[in-house]
Amino acid sequence: MFNVAVVGATGAVGQEILQVLEERRFPVKRLLPLATARSAGKEIRFGGETYRVEATGEDSFAGVDIAFFAGGSASKEFALKAREQGALVIDNSSAFRLDPEVPLVVPEVNPEDARQHKRLIANPNCSTIIMVVPLKPIYDAAGIRRVVVATYQAVSGAGAAAIEELRRQTQAVLEGKEYPPQVFPHPIAFNLIPHIDVFAEQDYTREEWKMVKETRKILHDERLAITATTVRVPVFRSHSEAVNVETESKLSAAAARELLRRAPGVEVVDDPGSLQYPMPLTATGRDEVFVGRIREDISVDKGLNLWVVADQLRKGAATNAVQIAELVVSSGWL
Structure with a gap:
C-alpha cells in the first residue's frame, strides 16, 4: 500500500x-x-x-x-x-x-x-500517447520511415472553460445570438481552428512539435521523419487522428490489422461494410486506443492510413x- x-x-x-x-x-x-x-x-x-x-x-x-x-x-x-x-x-x-x-x-x-x-x-502529451500506441507494433514489424498526422482535438483538452465555451457558443448560434470567444482565438462552435498552443519555430505550433519530438524520444529514433497539423474541433471529449505511415518494408492492410488486433492497449474497429470505425462518442470513458479505416496508401509503395481515436483525459x-x-x-x- x-x-x-x-x-x-x-x-x-x-x-x-x-x-x-x-x-x-x-x-x-x-x-x-x-x-x-x-x-x-x-x-x-x-x-x-x-x-x-x-x-x-x-x-x-x-x-x-x-x-x-x-x-x-x-x-x-x-x-x-x-x-x-x-x-x-x-x-x-x-x-x-x-x-x-x-x-x-x-x-x-x-x-x-x-x-x-x-x-x-x-x-507524454495526450496526442502523442494516442498515436504511438498503434505505431509501436507497426514500427517493430516493418520499420517506419515517415509519419504524417493530422489531429482533431476535443475542446476538453483546453480545460473546463473551453467545454463551457463550446456549449454556450453552440446554443447562441442556434438561437441567432453572438457569444464572443474567450478561451479560443476564434469561435469554436461549428468551426475548426488549426491552432493548438502557441506558434513556434517554422510556424509549427508547440503542440505539433510535441508530437514530433516526443514520438522520437519514446521510439528511440531521432531520425524518424514526422510532421503534424493539430486542429481543435467542436467535440467535447476524445481526440481523433488521421495517421499516414510510410514503412521501411511492405506491410499490407490485412497484416497491419492483425498486428494491431494483438497489440496491447489497442482495439480495432474496422468494418467499413457495416459502417464500423472509431468515433469520439464511442471512445469517451474508455481506456483503449481505437483504430480503424486501416488501408494501404495508394500513393506510395509502402504506406498505410489509420484513423485513431482515444479519450485524451483517460489514456491520453x-x-x-x-x-x-x-x-x-x-x-x-x-
Missing part, C-alpha cells in the same frame, strides 16, 4: 486520475489531494471517504510514496521538491518530457524506460499516468 498525492486534484485531469486510481484499485494507503490555495478546503470523494483538499506547498510531500502531478505550473514549482522528499513523481505537464534524464513513458510502448527513473517520470492523461505507477510497482522499480 502506498501514500499517494494528487497535485491538481480538483481539475479535470486530477479528477480523472482519482477516478482511474479507484477503478483500477490501485493500492492507496493514504490519499493526499492537493491543489492551488484557491481550491484548498474543497472536499472530494475517494474510496468511499471524504477528503479535504490542501494547498500545495514545498513541504507537502513528506511521507508520500507516489505523487501524480496533473499538469500546469505546479509541476515546475513543486515536482522537484516532491522528488527531494522521496516521492516518485509522475508528471503530466510538458516541463520534463524532453529532459534526457527523465523517462517519457507509454507502458504499452516503452515500459523498460521506466526502469531508469530517478524518482521522476514524464507522461490519467490512465497512462496510473499505468506508469502500476508498472513501476509491479516491476519492483519503486
Whole structure:
C-alpha cells in the first residue's frame, strides 16, 4: 500500500486520475489531494471517504510514496521538491518530457524506460500517447520511415472553460445570438481552428512539435521523419487522428490489422461494410486506443492510413499516468 498525492486534484485531469486510481484499485494507503490555495478546503470523494483538499506547498510531500502531478505550473514549482522528499513523481505537464534524464513513458510502448527513473517520470502529451500506441507494433514489424498526422482535438483538452465555451457558443448560434470567444482565438462552435498552443519555430505550433519530438524520444529514433497539423474541433471529449505511415518494408492492410488486433492497449474497429470505425462518442470513458479505416496508401509503395481515436483525459492523461505507477510497482522499480 502506498501514500499517494494528487497535485491538481480538483481539475479535470486530477479528477480523472482519482477516478482511474479507484477503478483500477490501485493500492492507496493514504490519499493526499492537493491543489492551488484557491481550491484548498474543497472536499472530494475517494474510496468511499471524504477528503479535504490542501494547498500545495514545498513541504507537502513528506511521507508520500507516489505523487501524480496533473499538469500546469505546479509541476515546475513543486515536482522537484516532491522528488527531494522521496516521492516518485509522475508528471503530466510538458516541463520534463524532453529532459534526457527523465523517462517519457507509454507502458504499452516503452515500459523498460521506466526502469531508469530517478524518482521522476514524464507522461507524454495526450496526442502523442494516442498515436504511438498503434505505431509501436507497426514500427517493430516493418520499420517506419515517415509519419504524417493530422489531429482533431476535443475542446476538453483546453480545460473546463473551453467545454463551457463550446456549449454556450453552440446554443447562441442556434438561437441567432453572438457569444464572443474567450478561451479560443476564434469561435469554436461549428468551426475548426488549426491552432493548438502557441506558434513556434517554422510556424509549427508547440503542440505539433510535441508530437514530433516526443514520438522520437519514446521510439528511440531521432531520425524518424514526422510532421503534424493539430486542429481543435467542436467535440467535447476524445481526440481523433488521421495517421499516414510510410514503412521501411511492405506491410499490407490485412497484416497491419492483425498486428494491431494483438497489440496491447489497442482495439480495432474496422468494418467499413457495416459502417464500423472509431468515433469520439464511442471512445469517451474508455481506456483503449481505437483504430480503424486501416488501408494501404495508394500513393506510395509502402504506406498505410489509420484513423485513431482515444479519450485524451483517460489514456491520453490519467490512465497512462496510473499505468506508469502500476508498472513501476509491479516491476519492483519503486
